[in-house]
Amino acid sequence: MTTLLLFTDLDGTLLDHHSYDFQPAEAALRSLKTFGIPCIINTSKTFVELISLRQALEHQDPFIVENGSAVYIPKHLALRSDDALEDCGDFWRKSFGPHRDQLIALTNDKQNSFQFTRFSDMTCQELMSITGLNEENATQAMQRDFSEPMLWVDSDSALNVLRAELAPFDVQIQKGGRFAHLMGKECDKAHAMMWLKGLYQKQSNSNSNIHTIALGDGENDIGMLRQADVPVVIRSPAHTPPKVPNRSDAWLTESCGPEGWAQAVNVWLKQHGFVDKNNT
Incomplete structure (x- = not known):
């Protein structure tokens, strides 16, 4: 058996990178539900x-x-x-992982050496301008519990230096499609x-x-x-x-985003013998 x-990731994957739309993937999502x-x-x-x-x-x-x-x-x-x-x-x-407050405290003095802006340094309007999110979604994105995203504008080598400085505190940095994310070492x-x-x-x-x-x-x-x-x-x-x-x-x-997502999911389902006749 x-x-x-x-x-699945969301931004740039199931959701369109620019519009956050998932309509091209809806039929494939229904197929997953159909087959449990x-x-x-x-x-x-x-x-x-x-x-x-x-x-x-x-x-x-x-x-x-x-x-x-x-x-x-x-x-x-x-x-x-x-x-x-x-x-x-x-x-x-x-x-x-550790709570967000600990991550903020560890990086309070790092902005003197590196070029980045944390979510906690931004206003809602600034985040809206960077991401294209509306006010409600930007407010939700700022309500974090275990991680702190940074808009990283420094070099990749500088990012690696900061990684090394934070490693003794069991904190890591993962770079996503739009932001670099501070989080606990076990958060992955x-x-x-x-x-x-x-x-x-x-x-x-x-x-x-x-x-x-x-x-x-x-x-x-x-x-x-x-x-x-x-x-x-x-x-x-x-x-x-x-x-x-x-x-x-x-x-x-x-294809990019949800269109590519749907294509891959449909191929995977067919490989396992699942064909949804309603997914056209």
Whole structure:
């Protein structure tokens, strides 16, 4: 028996890089629901952002926020963990990193040596101007719990220097499609993905084969892509596709964003014998 799991980034992947639209992927999303295949969001976005977006997507599966900082499991699912989970209303939460306040404190004196602007340094209007988000969505994006995004305008070599300075404090920096993200050392999309995969393994049985596909477009998706059985790099209109080390089998979509996402998902479903006649 094989259980299929899909893990996906949002911005520039399931959502269009510029407009945040997901319409080209709607039919493929319906196919996943038809066949009972979990579509697990694995994003740099916040819990608050995901609540409203999940309603638009009609999403009922677990989701991972702030680049692997925490996993939220809807209570209606039969997923159980031996780890202690936090009660967050309709969800159980497993967190992996320090609170945002600690990350801000560690970088308060770094702006004298490096060129960057943190979310905590920006006004809502400034973030709206940078991202194109409306006021409501920009406000939600600023409500973070475990990570601190930075608009990095310095060099890549300078970013590596800052990484080295923060490493003794168990803090890392992951570069996404638009921002560099400060977070705890244990916060990682791949780590959160594998933890959640383990829960699905327990839910089925030890003999079940868990087969995963992961889709992403940024540097912060590389770890997730490397751990997946099928890694899919979504082509971006804004940057060159990230390389997935030691994975010569990685897919690269022809189309960008949600159109490329849908094409890859449909190919993957057909490979496993799933053909949705309503997905045209």
